[in-house]
Amino acid sequence: MDSNKSNFRKAKHKVEKLKRFYTHLAVYFIINSIITAVKVMSHMNIGGTFEEAFFSFSTMASWLVWGLVIAIHAFSVFGLPLIVGDDWEERKIQQFMNEEFEHNKKYK
Secondary structure, three states, X not given: OHHHHHHHHHHHHHHHHHHHHHHHHXXXXXXXXXXXXXXXXXXXXXXXXXXXXXXXXXXXXXXHHHHHHHHXXXXXXXXXXXXXXXXXXXXXXXXXXXXXXXXXXXXX
């Protein structure tokens, strides 16, 4: 019964991480699309061309910087478990619990 609860918690945690990532990705595209549209329209209102406005560094900067953050987030969700293993969290929790137990044992 405990292993079923543990497996359920692991699966739920993975789903929550995926959900947060996909929400982050959706917000990235929506907000950056709005920023790009506003910058392009304001640049064209002052006499610039669409190409100049769309391909300017100031327009692409938010896509690039936030894109790096999205890449790091994606790595933490998809890549990191491949490197450190799926049970990394449990091993760390067990390590900290053992350390705390030993610490408490010393001072009793």
